[in-house]
Amino acid sequence: MDSITQAALGASVAAVVAGRHCKPKTLLVGAALGTLPDLDVFISYGDPISDTVKHRGFSHSLFVLLSFSLLLTALWSRFRLNVLSFNRLWLLIAACLLTHPLLDSFTTYGTQLFWPLDVSVAISSIFIIDPLYTLPLLVMLIASLLWQEKMAKLCGVGLLISSCYLVWSIAAYSIINQRVHDEVKNTPLVNKPIFISPTPFNTVLWRIIILDGNKYYEGFSSLLDSKKYGEYPIQWAQRERGSWPLEQTSVHVDDLKKFSNNYIQYKIIDDQLVVTDLRLGLIEYLPFRFVVAKRTSQKDWQLIPPVRIEERKVKPKHLPALWLRLLGNQDVNADLCHINECPLVTTSQS
Known part of the structure; x- marks a missing residue:
């Protein structure tokens, strides 16, 4: 998905995991973590075809991101004081990182969720930019900044709406798939x-x-x-x-x-x-x-x-x-x- 969507998703996930400890800076951290896997676009693999097929590779691997989330949590806990426990902080970081490739897997491009295993997941039920998925996240993020005492709950509502839309996209795909098979x-x-x-x-x-x-x-x-x-x-x-x-x-x-x-x-x-x-x-x-x-x-x-x-x-x-x-x-x-x-x-x- 596009960077705005991934940032909004990461911020919303961070707010929900942080719960009553959520602050505006939590949203910024979540947004940054949510876009982090796409930094692989700055890696050149030598030619445009290789750049295309190797995008969403190691940086989108659930194995890599899980390991990286533990490392990042350990470093963060060592050099900063946190109101969150180690386990809660790890859950926040891991959730922000992992929801990025999981959402990408619903698009057509394909995501190597299990790298280094040679498996690519492409459910192809949602376009890479879909305002009906992104807008609930953005609206609730804005609302949470206006009513900060309800920040986690409002972001949770946005996540629920966008997740329901994602489920709907799979249902819509199934309807069209059945039509096509009936047609041929x-x-x-x-x-x-x-x-x-x-x-x-x-x-x-x-x-x-x-x-x-x-x-x-x-x-x-x-x-x-x-x-x-x-x-x-x-x-x-x-x-x-x-x-x-x-x-x-x-x-x-x-x-x-x-x-x-x-x-x-x-x-x-x-x-x-x-x-x-x-x-x-x-x-x-x-x-x-x-x-x-x-x-x-x-x-x-x-x-x-x-x-x-x-x-x-x-x-x-x-x-x-x-x-x-x-x-x-x-x-x-x-x-x-x-x-x-x-x-x-x-x-x-x-």
């Missing part, structure tokens, strides 16, 4: 890999991807859609997924395939091979796109160090269509799924 039943797409994720800032409109060899299908389903003939039909747009054209393999691409569970697109643009993680983003706004090879002749390719492609700016014409589709208007599917190619622009190589 008795079709050639049955048993094909299916990926479902919420669209930006909500848990009402969901994006669906189904892989089918060198093609993939993209569709949208809203919880506000109306039934037609007893079902919730999904209109699909067929896309070209492409295939790997080189004889030699690429370690970087293999890492990206594993990171994305093989939801990868291969595309040739301006004699350059672009690989894209199809899970993150929507329509033509797919931010994780990398140039990994260039064509040297009609049939020959040369691997190059990965270069990340600059993200496309959202076109205003798509925003009304996205909103109308969220409200259940399926007539805008054609506009929503339209893709316009734009020139290849790469960012500076890491």
Whole structure:
């Protein structure tokens, strides 16, 4: 999740654990601890693909954070006087640190909760920024600063509301998942890999991807859609997924395939091979796109160090269509799924 959300979550958790001992500085400590795991973004792993797949790694490991919380508690207790007992202080620090990766695991990106074990958790029930999750935390934090005698209780209310919304996101995911399986039943797409994720800032409109060899299908389903003939039909747009054209393999691409569970697109643009993680983003706004090879002749390719492609700016014409589709208007599917190619622009190589 975004840094504001993680800071608000950390501050709220700290307030609840501190209880009657909570003070404004407790909220600051909790906010700092809540954002601490994301400092790994400042670590360079040598290339943009490695930076992508190794983010939310060791710094988001429950094993690492538990150990670090004990160390931090011991240091804090030694050099500062505290009204909290050692156990309560450790619980506060550990809770602020651990809730960060646990919340991240509900997003699409994936979180290595059990690093160094090679396991990534991505429930994909909430978008990386969702105001309906964050606002209750922020509102109650502000209220707690105004009524400091009720600081812990107010923050607890914010946590309860946001947690209920998180549970709701799982329920919404389950509803859409059932719709998709009902839709593809008795079709050639049955048993094909299916990926479902919420669209930006909500848990009402969901994006669906189904892989089918060198093609993939993209569709949208809203919880506000109306039934037609007893079902919730999904209109699909067929896309070209492409295939790997080189004889030699690429370690970087293999890492990206594993990171994305093989939801990868291969595309040739301006004699350059672009690989894209199809899970993150929507329509033509797919931010994780990398140039990994260039064509040297009609049939020959040369691997190059990965270069990340600059993200496309959202076109205003798509925003009304996205909103109308969220409200259940399926007539805008054609506009929503339209893709316009734009020139290849790469960012500076890491």
